[in-house]
Structures are given as structure tokens and as C-alpha cells.
Amino acid sequence: MIAQYIANGLLIGSLYACLAVGFSLIYGVLNIINVMHGSFVVLGAYVTIYCTLYLGVSPLIAAMIGCAVLFAFGYLVQRHLINEVVTAPIFISFTLTFGLDLLLNNAMIQAFTATPRSLILNYGSITIFNVSLSIARLGAMVLALVLTGLLYWLLRHSQMGRAIIAVRMDHYAARLLGIRVEHIYAITFGIGALMAAAAGAAMAVVFPITPLLSGVFLGKAFVICVLGGLGSVPGALVGGLALGLLESFGAVVFGSQWSTTVGFALMILVLVVRPSGLVGRKGFE
Amino acid sequence: MANPISKCTLPLLLGGILILGSTGLIRAADPIRIGAPLSLTGSLADEGGKEQQGLDMCIAAVNAKGGVKVGADMRKLEAVKYDYQSETSRAVQIVQRLLTVDKVDFLFAPYGSGDTKATAVLAERYNIPMVATSAASEAVYDQKGKNLFGILFPNNAMVQTEVKYYKERVPQAKKLAVFALNSLFPKAIAAALRDTAAKDGFEVVFDGLYSQGTLDFANALTQIKAGNPDWLYATGYIQELIVIRRQMDNLGMTIPIVTMTAGAAYPEFEQNLGPLSNNVTTNAWWHPSATYKDSYIFGGAEQYTATFKEKYKKEPTYLEAAATAGCEVLVQSVEKAGSTDPEAVRKQLSTLKFETFYGPIQFGPSGQNAINSPMILQIQNGKYAVLDPQAVKTGELKVGVGTK
Secondary structure, rough: HHHHHHHHHHHHHHHHHHHHHHHHHHHHHHOOOOHHHHHHHHHHHHEEEEHHHHHHHOOOHHHHHHHHHHHHHHHHHHHHOHHHOOOOHHHHHHHHHHHHHHHHHHHHHHHHHHOOOOOOOOOEEEEOOOOOHHHHHHHHHHHHHHHHHHHHHHHOOOHHHHHHHHHHOHHHHHHHHOOOOHHHHHHHHHEEOOOOEEHHHHHHHOOOHHHHHHHHHHHHHHHHHHHHOOOHHHHHHHHHHHHHHHHHHHHHOOOOHHHHHHHHHHHHHHHOOOOOOOOOOOOOO | OOOHHHOOOOOOHHHHHHHHHHHHOOOOOOEEEEEEEEEEOOHHHHHHHHHHHHHHHHHHHHHHHHOOEEEEEEEOOEEEEEEOOOOHHHHHHHHHHHHHHOOOOOEEOOOOHHHHHHHHHHHHHHOOOOEEEEOOHHHHHOOOOOOEEEEEOOOOHHHHHHHHHHHHHOOOEEEEEEEOOOOHHHHHHHHHHHHHHHOOOEEEEEEEEEEOOOOOOHHHHHHHHHHHEEEEEEOOOOOHHHHHHHHHHHOOOEEEEEEEEOOOOHHHHHHHHHHHHOOOHHHHHHHHOOOEEEEEEEEHHHHHHHHHHHHOOOOOOOHHHHHHHHHHHHHHHHHHHHHHHHHHHHHHHHOOOOOOEEEEOOOOOOOOHHHHHOOOEEOOOOOOEEEEOHHHHOOOOOOOOOOO
């Protein structure tokens, strides 16, 4: 049974990791708390669901469409709205994203209604060594891990990625070196939105989606970023898996109703004992 | 001799003026206003929408027959609606506003046991009758007020019927697992079931709670699986129940009887789960297949269902029906009382027995409907079969949820 609990924890943990990595990137590079993150996840999930149901494409293609749509949306929102306040104190940008989130969330409630919707994919489950694993959740886990890995590779080994890191280190110096900082900011925000959409696509396969879940997703992203370290992709991964395992065992030891509390309690503990997070350093990768 | 015409003229003229004058005096009387706080957005938006539909059905039907007869006047019925966004604090504010600013004649309670209990206090303070159409927990009615009237009969009656039914049909079922959402109604009905079942010889192998916003039930379900129960009773609202059923399938769980409430009685449950919803049982306070007759509006359950389907293109559940019935008993009480005076209407509400398409309703001393008509339903191949009461059943219990 312990193996099943660990498996459960890892399955949900990788979804959590994908959920948090976009949020962490935006916070790390732009120093913006993107309150819209939860709504981006939900929007990505909806695009995936509707494309699968009405365009008849496979969920994977629908997920990519969702990622593309959210990337464009994130880019535009940052370039034309958030860019105005990106160098202002963090509270200003927080208020702006909070207001934008109210707009986005309520627009989604109007457009999609609050009735839960999901993708009914009956892929079944497999059992390995007495541990039951849902194929759909395994697929979601693979998607989440692959995208997180891709992002990590992008940041370390591509021109764009190094430009993003440079802007994060010192945006004045980056500008002097010829990097178009506004463009980089917008790209980063777009990537954050894209990862949120990917997480949403993964979620759509396992939970019924409603716009009212955006607050739950945002809360989880926040906890994971604190646990793992802000602005770091490995940090989000570690934080996500850690939270997944913690909630899993917390549910067993204390009861299901305490699993969210356990997560937040640990977040407070980490803030007190090791504020930079389990993996984060006071620097950049 | 006086001209006979001129002799009649004056009386005729006076008579004519009187008749014309009195028709002028029969101006339209003010409408009767029901204050309705509705959760049209937020986590209970689905349920709030259903309540609104039920209320609108009643208002349309009553107004179609000319309105409410109050003494000598016919007055139209109308609702003053506000969206409280599924937030209890906002529901309380809105009820306050309905009472002090809009000065409505009567109140409808918000959705669910928790919000109903919170706002009932205001109805009591302002002495305005409030009809609760979606609160079944006995705890809602224990505040010793006299203004709250609940259409749904108590949880206890429901669970007693369920325990009796399953014990008779599946006598070899001994182990019970209870998994409840940590919210007023789901927690209360799960506790009631657990206690009733334990007294009746069931062994409770799992008894757990989960909080709102839980995204992953795998661990609790793993524990439940280890206990090997014969009957799983899972409570919550529709979103959680869908995920629970999915994850049960992920973990390869097969259990003879799986009962889910509330939310499994709504068509969205079956739509979201597809074949996974097969053989899941649930309970309901009413069902379209009921055979109740109603001489006041609609004529009976069948006609109500037909009218509802025509208007909204879907079948009504007990939620819409209870909302319609709540409005109906209010209107009937006003007519019997001959006025909208709260005291007079309250007296009628407390004493009358109403025969409605929803079933017989008579409010007991606590204000809750004391006539119990629990229904047990099962989803069989995408359709709801009524298992109980025997008089209206449309199918027999199929044992085994999750069998391949």
C-alpha cells in the first residue's frame, strides 16, 4: 500500500509541478505575481476540452492548440497591459493582475457557465506490482514532465533562454547588450501562460473543469513555488513532487480533510526555516 | 304623464356611472413579491440556476391563471432576485437588503443547508416567512424560529429508508465505508447514515471527511479499497463526486453498492462520467416519474415534467421541483389567509396540508416538512431507474459498481 501512496503522490505531484513552473518563471523573471495563473490553467483546459469535443482532434493536438492560444494571449496581455507596470513595485503589478483575473474569470463564467465539464477518456488503468495507475493520469504526468524538461532545456541552452536569464539578472545591462527587453518580458509571460495551458490540458483529463477552480490552482502554485524556490524550474519540479507526496501521506496520517492544511503548514515552515525554498538559491541558474 | 324614458334616465345614468366608475376603481393591485437570493455564479451556480428555474415555473403558472387571489383582488406574483455568488456572507447581506430596502412580502432561502441556516436568522428577526427549498438537514431547523418552512424532509428519513432497502436486497452486505464532504449537509447525512447503519448491524470500515477544493482522492480511496467494503456512501456536491468515481475506476475498485449524494441525481453527473456512472445509486426527494396529483397548478407531476421539458429542454430534478413547490405552498397559504399579512400566512403555512405535484407537504413543529417520501434511484445504462418506493419503481437494484 505504501507503494500505491507514493505512486499517487508522484502522479499528482507532476501535475502540480507543471502547474507551478509557469508561475515560478514569471515571478522569477518579471518579478510579477501573476494572479491570472489559475485562470490561465482553466482557460487552457477549456480550449483543450472544446477542441477535442467539437473539432474532433486528439487530446494531444488540442492541448497544443491550447498552449499556442494561451502563449499568444499571455504575450499580448504582457506587452500591452502589464508592461506598463513591470518595473513598478510588486504590489502595483499584483493589483493589476488581480483585476485582470477578475475580468478573465468572470468572462469565463459567462462564456462557459460554472457547470463542470471534462474530457471523458476511458483509457483504463494498468497495475504494476500491485500498484494501480490510471493511463490518463500517467499520460498527463508524462506531458507535464516533458514540457518542464523542455523549458529547462530552453532556459539553459537556447539563445532565447539565455536572454531571459540575462534580463532577469539585470535588465539594464541586458538592454545595453542589445536584448529587446519588452519582447523578452512578453515572451516569458507567454511561456508562463503556455505552461499553465499545458497544466490545464493535463487537468482536463482528470478533473471536471469549472472557472471556479482557478483559485485552487493559484493557491497550489504559490505553495509549490515557496516550497521549491521561486524562479527555478527544478525548484518547481521538486516543490510539486514534494507537495504531491506530502498531501498523499498527510491524507493517510491525518485524514483527507487535512491534506491541504498540511501543504500550507509546510509552506509556512519552509518560509521560516529556509526562505529560498528547498532547491532555490539566492541567485539564478 | 312623465316621459318613461326620462323617468328611467336618471337611474340608468347613475347606474351607468357607477358601473363605469367601479371598473375604473379595479386598478391592478400591487404584485406579491418574493425575495429570492440565488447563487447564480460561484461554486453553487449550477444549483442556483436550477432553483431559479423552479421558481420561474411557479410564477409563470400562477400568473397564467390570473395571479394570486387575495381577498377580492387578483394580484400578480413576482420575484425580486439577486445573485449572492455562492458566498454565505453575501447571501446574508442580500436577504437584509430584500427585507429592509425592497421590503418583499416573503422570502426564498438560498441554496443549501448552510446558507439557509445563516439567513433564517434574518427572517426571524423581521418576522417574514421564509421558504427553504434546498435544506434537508435537521440542524437547519433547530434555531427555534417560527418563520422558516422547509420543503425537503429530514435527512434521517432518507437514510433510514436507504438502510432498510439495501439490507433487504443485499443481506450479505456487512461492511460500510463512509466518505463525506466537510460541509453542513454532506457531513450531516453521512453521519446520519453511519449511525443508522451501525445500529442495523453494519460494520463501519472507513469513516472519513474531505475538504472543499480537494483535487485528489486517491489516498482516501486506497484506504477504502483496503477495507474491502460492500457499500460505499460518498457525499459531496457534483464536482467532487465525479472525481471520486473516476479515481475509484483508476484504482480498479469494484464495490457491490455505491451510493452518492447529492449531485448524482442531477443529469450532469451521468453526462460527465458516461459509462462510469453505471449502477451508482443515489437518493432523491422527488423524481419526474412520481404520480402525485396537483389541483392548484400543473395538474400533476407528469404535466409539470412535460411543461418543464418544453421550457428548458431537460428533465427537472427534485431541486427545481422543490423550488416550484415552495412557491406554490406560499401562494396557496396567501389565498387561504385572504391577505399577505405575515402572521396570517404563517398560520396557514403551519397548519395546512398541501397536495402538490411534488408530493404531500405538511410542515411539522420545527418548520420542516414532516411527510417523508424518500426515493432511491439508480443510474442504469445512462438512465435513472426508480428503485423505491415500490409503488412507483421502474427498476430493480443492480449490484456491482466498477465490475468489468
